[in-house]
Amino acid sequence: MEEKKKKKPLDIIRNYWWILSILMAICAILSMFFPVLTYEIREAVYDNLTEDRLSKVDYVYSMNLISYFTTGFKLNYMMYITLGIIFAGIGFVVGGIFKKELRIVGGVSFLLAICFIVLFGEFFSADINEVMTYAKVAGTTYDPATQTFVASFHGASISWGSAIVIIFLSLAFATTVFTDVKSTTRQIAEEGVLISAAFVLNYIKIPIGASGGSINFQMLPLMIIALRHGPIHGFISGGVIYGLLSCLTDGYGFACYPFDYLIGFGSVGIMGLFRNFIFSEGQKTYNFKGLLFIFIGGILSTFVRYFGSNVSSIVIYGLDLKGALVYNSFYIPLSGLIAIIPLMALYKPLIDINLRFPVKRETISA
DSSP states (O other), X not given: OOOOOOOOHHHHHHHTHHHHHHHHHHHHHXXXXXXXXXXXXXXXXXXXXXXXXXXXXXXXXXXXXXXXXXXXXXXXXXXXXXXXXXXXXXXXXHHHTTOHHHHHHHHHHXXXXXXXXXXXXXXHHTTHHHHHTTOOGGGOOOOTTTEEEEEEEEEEEEOHHHHHHHHHHHHHHHHHHTTTOOOOHHHHHHHHHHHHHHHHHTTSOEEETTTTEEEOSTHHHHHHHHHHHOHXXXXXXXXXXXXHHHHHHXXXXXXXXXXXXXXXXXXXXXXXXXXXXXXXXXXXXXXHHHHHHHHHHHHXXXXXXHHHHHHHHHHTSOOOHXXXXXXXXXXXXXXXXXXXXXXXXTHXXXXXXXXHSOOOOOOOOO
């Protein structure tokens, strides 16, 4: 009797990826019951006449999933959004068992949740007055007639619980997206050339407006990667590789990376979701359906980048929602448009390239 071939650990992960992804996401949610954020408030009492400080107490608070929903902070929406994105990711993973493209969306959802968690401290510090409302006044005794109570906010940062959450979500993302992706040497070389082209185009800027702003064609090569090689390659090339290179050279700081770069440039992966509609089997010339889906994919990619830039503008640069929407409504749509229009013009040449140098479609098995 012929012995059954033993399954390798990687084969088991590939076959049961969805179970592992959901399990890791659930573990991430459970880890939020650990301290995910710490913040410090200093409370002091001053003499009204001499202005001397009579007492000082530093309180370090730890917040977890429960305390986020029991303190009554207005910024609890951040935790609602984060949890919502994780649960949405689980839903997309389940859908990915039956429809391959949803698997990618699930992975991106986990990655987006990681971005929110990394910026927990920034979100929390964005509304200091709201935080100060909950200063521990009852713990300090003073005479209001002769003394003054003062509380000051001394910063917030993610705690060790957040690190555990990020680890589990990273495993969920990796299990969902990378367990069945293969790259040939030619694919790697082609993507490297297009990433380099995007990097060069980033420095060829078109001045817009009197504020010194500008736009460029950097999104065009990244969208071509997504169209040629699919959404996963598009996301990795645009968000992970090109996004990191741009972040390190632009000089705005790594705090901008999650939303301005990882999500902003990784958004081109959405274009790859429409690849089968744009490049049909045996297609030799352009058609209206392909042009339409290039336009739809480009608009959706631009909208996701617009979303990421708005979040970054509010959290990192301190703009209010209206100011962020107004500022980014000018540059982001223009940047998307000057990539979409040339891409539509290059539709026929890209079809010819696909026929001459076919790329194996991404295999994302359920």
